Amino acid sequence: MAKLYIVPTPIGNLDDITLRAIKVLEEVDFILAEDTRTSSVLLKHLGIDKPLRSHHKFNEHATVAAVAESIEAGRNVALISDAGTPGISDPGFLLVRTCVEAGIEVETLPGATACIPALVQSGFPCDRFCFEGFLPQKKGRMKRLAELAEESRTIVFYESPFRVVKCLEQLSEVFGAERRVAVSRELTKKFEQTVRGTLAEVIAHFKNNQPKGEFVIVLAGKGLKSRGAEMVDEQLEGDE
Numbered sequence: 103m104a105k106l107y108i109v110p111t112p113i114g115n116l117d118d119i120t121l122r123a124i125k126v127l128e129e130v131d132f133i134l135a136e137d138t139r140t141s142s143v144l145l146k147h148l149g150i151d152k153p154l155r156s157h158h159k160f161n162e163h164a165t166v167a168a169v170a171e172s173i174e175a176g177r178n179v180a181l182i183s184d185a186g187t188p189g190i191s192d193p194g195f196l197l198v199r200t201c202v203e204a205g206i207e208v209e210t211l212p213g214a215t216a217c218i219p220a221l222v223q224s225g226f227p228c229d230r231f232c233f234e235g236f237l238p239q240k241k242g243r244m245k246r247l248a249e250l251a252e253e254s255r256t257i258v259f260y261e262s263p264f265r266v267v268k269c270l271e272q273l274s275e276v277f278g279a280e281r282r283v284a285v286s287r288e289l290t291k292k293f294e295q296t297v298r299g300t301l302a303e304v305i306a307h308f309k310n311n312q313p314k315g316e317f318v319i320v321l322a323g324k325g326l327k328s329r330g331a332e333m334v335d336e337q338l339e340g341d342e
Contacts, residue, residue, distance in 0.1 A: 104131075104175075104178045104206075105173065105178060105179075105207040105208065105209055106169075106173055106180075106181065106197065106206060106207070106208045106209070107126050107130060107178065107179065107181070107208075107211065108180075108187070108188050108198065108208065108209070108210040108211065109123050109126055109127060109180045109181065109182050109188070109213070110123065110186060110187040110213025110215065111144055111182050111183065111184075111185060111213070111214065112144070112185065112214050113186050113214045113216050113289055113316075114185070114288065114289060114290035114291035114294075116147050118213075118214050119148065119213075120212075120213050122211055123211055123213055124148055124150070127145070127148070127150050127180055127182075128150055128152075129178065130152065131172075131177040131178050131179065132154070132155055132172075132177065132179060133145075133152050133153070133154050133155070133180045133181075134154075134155050134181045135155070135156065135157065135183075136156075136157065136158045136183040136184045136188075136192060136193055137156075137184050138155075138156050141184070142154065144182075157169070157193060162193050162196050163196065166196050166197045166200040167200065170197075170200050170201055170204050173206050174204065174206065181193075181194055181197060185214070186214055186215045186216055187213060187215045190215055190235070191235040191236055191260055216260070216286075216289050216316065216318050217233060217258055217260075217318065219286070219290070220258065220284070220318035221256065221258055221318075221320055223284070223286065223296055224256070224284035224286075224296070224298070224320035225284060225298065226282070226320060226322050226323070226326065227255075227323070227326070228256060230255045230256075231255050231257070231258060232250070232253055232255045232257045232258070234257060234258060235259070235260050236259070237261075237269070239265075244276070247272060247273065247276040247277075248276060250276075251277065251324070252324055253323055253324060254323040254325055255323045256321070257320070258319070258320050258321075259318070259320075260316075260317070260318060260319075261319055262317070263314055263315060263316070263317060264313075266285070266308060266317045266319070267309060270285070270301055270305045270308065270319070271305060273301055273319070274301040274302065274305060277301065277324075278301070279300060279301050279302040280300050280301070280302065281301050281321065281322055282298075282299070282301075282321075283298070283300070283304050283319060283320065284296055284298045284319075285297045285304055285308075285317060285318070285319050286318045286320070287314070287318075288314070289316075289318065291315070293314075293315070
C-alpha cells in the first residue's frame, strides 16, 4: 500500500540529510515541497530527479484532498519543507490529518530540527520543556506570554531576525530582565552562534550586533535561577 512520507531536510548544513531520507526521496513517485525553488537546490545537491509539487500554507487547504487521492491510487508521496521537519512551524499538519482520517499510512522519518540542538546546548534542563514555536505576531501575543509566566519548564520559541529584539524585550517585560536565556542563530551553518545571559544582557548584545539568520530563543523556566543546581541534579538522577 502506498503511503505518505514526512521527510525532514537540513536546516542549514546539507550534510545533515540522512541516508534513509535520501532513499525515500529517490523512491517516491513525487515530492511535495514548501518552496520548489529551495527544494530544487537540495535535490540537485543529492542528485535526485523527481517531480516536485508546491505545497505551502497558502494552498494546502485546496490540495490535501487531491494528494490523499493520489496516495490511495497507489502513488507514494514525500512531504518536505524548506528546512527541518514538516509540521513543526511548517506546513504538514493538514495533510497528515487528512491522510490519517482516510486510513492512509503516514511514516515520519527522524531528522533535522532547530529546536532540539538549541535546547540541548542552552545549558538549561531539557528533560522536560515547552515548545511554543512562533508566537502570534499581533493579536494574542502578550496574552500568550502572560499565560507562560508561571511555566517552570524550559521554554523554546522561534523568531525571525527582524523581530528578535522586540521579542526579547517583550519576554523581559513579562518574565523579568534577570531571567536567563540562550539565543541560538544560524544553527548548523558557518556562522552558528549561541548567546547566553540574562534577558537584559542578551537584548543589549543584539542591539549592538545586528541580528542575522533564523533564531531559536530558549528561555529558562520560572525558578531556575534559585533552583538551577537542584533542577540539574533532578535531570541527572533521571538519567541514571
